[in-house]
Amino acid sequence: MVSSFSLSRQQLAVVERPVEGKVFLEGPAGTGTTTAGVRRLLHLLDAGVPAESILVVVPQRTLGTPYYEALHNPQLPAGGQVTVLTIGGLARRMVDLFWPLIAEKAGFAQPDQRPTFLTLETAQYFMAHLVRPLLDEGYFETVTIDRNRLYSQILDDLNKAAAVGFPYEQIGERLKAAWGGEQSEKRIYDEAQACATGFREYCLAHNLLDFSLQVEVFINHLWHLPLCHDYLVHRYTHLIVDNVEEDTPVAHDLLRDWLRHSRSALLIYDQEAGYRRFLGADPDNAYALRELCHETVSFGDSYVTSPDLEAFGYELARSLNRVVEPISGDVRAALCFEHHRYHPQMLDWVADEISALVHQQGAHPEEIVILAPYMTDALRFALMNRLEHEGVPVRSHRPSRALREEAATQCLLTLAAIAHPHWRICPTKFDVAYALMQAIEGMDLVRAQLLAEIVHRVRDGAPVLSSFDRIDSAMQERLTFLLGERYERLRAWIEEYVAGLETELDHFLGRLFGEVLSQEGYGFHANYDAGQVAANLIESVQKFRWVASGGPLQQDKPLGREYLEMVQDGVVAAQYIRSWRVQREDAILLAPAYTFLMSNRPVDYQFWLNTGGRGWWERLYQPLTHPYVLSRHWPRDKVWTDADEFETRQEAMYRLTQGLTRRCRRRIYLGFSDFGEQGYGQQGPLLQAIQQVLRRLPAAPGAVSRST
Numbered sequence: 001m002v003s004s005f006s007l008s009r010q011q012l013a014v015v016e017r018p019v020e021g022k023v024f025l026e027g028p029a030g031t032g033t034t035t036a037g038v039r040r041l042l043h044l045l046d047a048g049v050p051a052e053s054i055l056v057v058v059p060q061r062t063l064g065t066p067y068y069e070a071l072h073n074p075q076l077p078a079g080g081q082v083t084v085l086t087i088g089g090l091a092r093r094m095v096d097l098f099w100p101l102i103a104e105k106a107g108f109a110q111p112d113q114r115p116t117f118l119t120l121e122t123a124q125y126f127m128a129h130l131v132r133p134l135l136d137e138g139y140f141e142t143v144t145i146d147r148n149r150l151y152s153q154i155l156d157d158l159n160k161a162a163a164v165g166f167p168y169e170q171i172g173e174r175l176k177a178a179w180g181g182e183q184s185e186k187r188i189y190d191e192a193q194a195c196a197t198g199f200r201e202y203c204l205a206h207n208l209l210d211f212s213l214q215v216e217v218f219i220n221h222l223w224h225l226p227l228c229h230d231y232l233v234h235r236y237t238h239l240i241v242d243n244v245e246e247d248t249p250v251a252h253d254l255l256r257d258w259l260r261h262s263r264s265a266l267l268i269y270d271q272e273a274g275y276r277r278f279l280g281a282d283p284d285n286a287y288a289l290r291e292l293c294h295e296t297v298s299f300g301d302s303y304v305t306s307p308d309l310e311a312f313g314y315e316l317a318r319s320l321n322r323v324v325e326p327i328s329g330d331v332r333a334a335l336c337f338e339h340h341r342y343h344p345q346m347l348d349w350v351a352d353e354i355s356a357l358v359h360q361q362g363a364h365p366e367e368i369v370i371l372a373p374y375m376t377d378a379l380r381f382a383l384m385n386r387l388e389h390e391g392v393p394v395r396s397h398r399p400s401r402a403l404r405e406e407a408a409t410q411c412l413l414t415l416a417a418i419a420h421p422h423w424r425i426c427p428t429k430f431d432v433a434y435a436l437m438q439a440i441e442g443m444d445l446v447r448a449q450l451l452a453e454i455v456h457r458v459r460d461g462a463p464v465l466s467s468f469d470r471i472d473s474a475m476q477e478r479l480t481f482l483l484g485e486r487y488e489r490l491r492a493w494i495e496e497y498v499a500g501l502e503t504e505l506d507h508f509l510g511r512l513f514g515e516v517l518s519q520e521g522y523g524f525h526a527n528y529d530a531g532q533v534a535a536n537l538i539e540s541v542q543k544f545r546w547v548a549s550g551g552p553l554q555q556d557k558p559l560g561r562e563y564l565e566m567v568q569d570g571v572v573a574a575q576y577i578r579s580w581r582v583q584r585e586d587a588i589l590l591a592p593a594y595t596f597l598m599s600n601r602p603v604d605y606q607f608w609l610n611t612g613g614r615g616w617w618e619r620l621y622q623p624l625t626h627p628y629v630l631s632r633h634w635p636r637d638k639v640w641t642d643a644d645e646f647e648t649r650q651e652a653m654y655r656l657t658q659g660l661t662r663r664c665r666r667r668i669y670l671g672f673s674d675f676g677e678q679g680y681g682q683q684g685p686l687l688q689a690i691q692q693v694l695r696r697l698p699a700a701p702g703a704v705s706r707s708t
Contacts, residue, residue: 007032007036010297010299011035011299013297015036015039019263020263021294021295022264022266022293024289024290024293024295025266025296025299026268026290026299027270027271027298028270028272028658028662029270029659029662030304030305031301033242033269033299034066034243034600036266036299038070041056041067041082042070042073044238045076045082046077050080051080052080052081052082052235053237053238054082055082055083055239055240056085056242057087057241057242057251057255058085058086058241059086059243059244059248059251060086060243060276062599062600063242064086071084087215087250087254088214090218091219092209094222094232095115095117095218096117097228098227098228099114099115101227101228102217102225106217106221107204108207109205109207110206110207113207114207116206116207116209116547117209118210118211119547120152121543121566122543122544122548123211124151124566125544126203126208127151127154127155127199134191134194135147140188142188143623143624145623150624153625155211156625157171157196157624158199159211160280160627160631161630162211162216162219163248163279164249164250164282164630164631165253168197171193172192172193172194172196173193174629175626175629175630177636177637178626178629178634178639178640180639180641189624192624205552219253219254223257232258233262234261236262237262237263237264238262238263238265239255239262239267241266241267242268243268243270243600244267244268244269246273246283247282248281249631252282252285252289255267255289267293269286269290275594275597275598275655275656275659277627277652278620282632302662304602305664305665306665307327307329308330308334309334309661309665309666309667310327310329311327311328311330311334312331312334312668312693313327313661315331315696315697316689316690319688320654320657320689321650322654335667335668335669335670336353336669337669337671340673342674343676346610346671347383347386347671350383350386350671351386354368354370354387354588354607355387359391359392363604364586365586365588366587367603367605368589368604368606369588369589369591369596369606369607370588370590370591370607370609371591371592371607371608372592372608372609372615373610373613375396375398376677377405378677379677380396393588394587394588394589394590395528395588395589396590397589397590397595398591398592398595404567406533407434407533408524408529408530408533409567410435411439411523412509412513412534413567414434415435415439415494415512416505416508416512416564418463418464418465418494419497419512420560421463421464422558423561424461424462425564426463427456429453432456432463433448433451433453436448438523438530439524440483440487440490440521440522441486441521441522442482443483443523447479447483450475451479451487454471465491467491468484468485468487468488468491469488471484486522490516497511504559504560505563506541506545509534509538513531544566548563593616596660597656597659603663603665604664605667605669606660608668608670609671610671610672610682611671611684612672612686613677613682613684615684616684617649617650617686626640649685650685653686653689670690
């Protein structure tokens, strides 16, 4: 039997209701809605419902973690397997299963050939090959963003068209209709439309399916195919849909139809969420699904947030002109802050406060998170360096970070270029020095640069590393023989590989990591983050090889070299589920605020950095796409104005801060300084809202706030 211990009466009423019936469960984060969903799943299994008839739908794979963990319980009844999927994952499975039935009808030029499913990275690879010639012709001359972001925004337009449910041919028309700036700038939307159309036609001609095409084929063709429709609604008769507010309109349309056929359903809606709007999330459309359920249940009492933090959330909502129910509590007891003039002083304060929490107050590092709207390399390095100096374990997670920006990636690919001299990719001396510093434990940048200056050469257009034994004795002593011996082992391994049989790049990287870099004395030996990056890189190379090998883009150069050039072009890494799961659990987390929200876990302490910065309020600069215009709610003929922009920013910041507050148990630390990371003054909207909160509070002796 599945224990009902620790569940409230309200949760038990949802969990133990009869098997038949449909319930719409709503409540703010922290009120136990997901816990009720997990226990409902276990209750269904315990009641004898076949596991293979249950489908758990989540908008993002990471949000399915509580269900995966519950299903690993060895006490569960033996039998079939519960399916936990996103709508995108379901679409891919169905397209793969029913491909022969719909390939020709969906417009693919080679219906008798198997499809190739593209990842975010490989989709950008093909997009880049199609768009680069157009850039040379003058496309997007007035757009000042990196090429990789340009490719990803065109793909994002296609994804939004598929997720919202309008023809991709309307992308440019919709964006132009909402444009209120210089009329001459409208041409960039025509160019974006031309690129999107060219990419879609190329995919149809070569049986390539990116995310948008997978969803469109599934929704427009397979779901209306009786064989596929009946297969799904008759197999999965029990639905549990969590975080339905984070899913897309076409997912809601599918659920609207599916609910009519299901025996039972539990739809879980987090109030005031919708953090994935930039990916097409539609909370309003999700809430309309309530009409199809037999009963609506609302949870209101938080199991996470203290009354003091709830009072802070209420006061912050007031400052942002949001109408919410009044909550009483001591706001000052929920906050800790200190005024600083310069950004490094604020970082020192953060490190000191965390050190005191861990070493003096006994706080667990995994119960502390450090959040910022954007986690830059400089900010990440500065914080990790300070915390490691304080003896506090720390880890970071930035899922949208480009592969080339990871130090471990640069190290591995630099060594790969040296180990494949026939590729004629010659790293700079700085790249070699940086790679040696990352690869060899104890190698500082000064010694690494000295060593690279001596051993790195280019012969006949190919990179070469010379032996440490050829260096004069005085320089050997300066570099130290210990580091020299480690370098020589690495160089000898590369030399032996060059003399032997060449392998695929992912195989090479796996060998390099396993046989050298993960061994004692080398940089990846006890570096969990580097090991994580290496695993993601190897998976990325492997998927690229599967798609590009024998594909429509026949290259006259090795695939390994093609991959290196793609990474150097800044292709963004896909989301790897292990990055969210396989982490040191006893470490402080550094992450962008939205990334933390989508992990959906509470902590005891939160540190909000750069609260005076505008990043908490401003949207990411996306000149070729628009999450609000490309939605079902935006009128086709309405111009996007500054008033619309202001209101959406206010609403987004309100939802963000409320979501963070509701995922904090004890205290929020506010880090702000007069001058930000770039040296500019900081008086952003979040800081102004917090100042309004503090001005409304009565003066209280012994408050937690301090001033320097």
